[in-house]
Amino acid sequence: AKSIIPFHHDLLTFMKDVRREEHILTSMYMITFMKLHYKDWLRTYTEAKPDPYKSLLRLCQGFAKRCNFSQRVPTHTKLAELEMTRIRDEFSATFWNKYNERPLADILNADETAVYYDMPPGKFWAEIGKSAKVDVSQKHSDRNTALLTCGREIKRLLLTALTSTYCTR
Numbered sequence: 001a002k003s004i005i006p007f008h009h010d011l012l013t014f015m016k017d018v019r020r021e022e023h024i025l026t027s028m029y030m031i032t033f034m035k036l037h038y039k040d041w042l043r044t045y046t047e048a049k050p051d052p053y054k055s056l057l058r059l060c061q062g063f064a065k066r067c068n069f070s071q072r073v074p075t076h077t078k079l080a081e082l083e084m085t086r087i088r089d090e091f092s093a094t095f096w097n098k099y100n101e102r103p104l105a106d107i108l109n110a111d112e113t114a115v116y117y118d119m120p121p122g123k124f125w126a127e128i129g130k131s132a133k134v135d136v137s138q139k140h141s142d143r144n145t146a147l148l149t150c151g152r153e154i155k156r157l158l159l160t161a162l163t164s165t166y167c168t169r
Helices: 008-020 027-037 039-047 052-066 081-099
Strands: 069-072 108-117 124-127 142-151 158-162
Touching (some): 008 027, 008 124, 027 039, 027 052, 052 069
C-alpha cells in the first residue's frame, strides 16, 4: 500500500535516530519534524481537515504502529546500553577468574530491584522489540527494594527481602 506521507523514509529515519540515542519520541516530535522539514505538505494535509491537530495525531500514531513502534512507558538508566554491556562483560570475566574453583551450588545470584510507586504517567513511541530506555529520568515519590536470589539448585527466583518505603518528595 502506498503511504499518504511522501517522505515516510525520512520520517522513519528520524524516528529511529531519536530512539537510537535513547531520547523520548512522541507524536508531537514527529509533527515538529514535519513542521521543520515538510511545511508545505503539512499545510496542504491539514487545511482540509475539520480538526487538523487530531487528524495529524492519528496519522502519526498510525504511521508509528505500521513501522513497528508501540507506545511505551519510559525507563531510565544512567548509562547507555553499550556501556552497561561492557561493564557486565568485564565484571563477569573478573568474577569467574576469582571464583572459578567454587562449586556452582555455592554461588548465588542476588538481584536488587527497585519498585517505584506514584510514578508520573507518560508514554512515548519505541520500536517493538527494542529498548524503552530514555536519556532523562523522572522523580519518583516512593520506592521499595526487593532482593531476588537464585542459585543453580533453585529452580525459580525467590523474594528474600523487602525494605521499607521512603519518600523523595
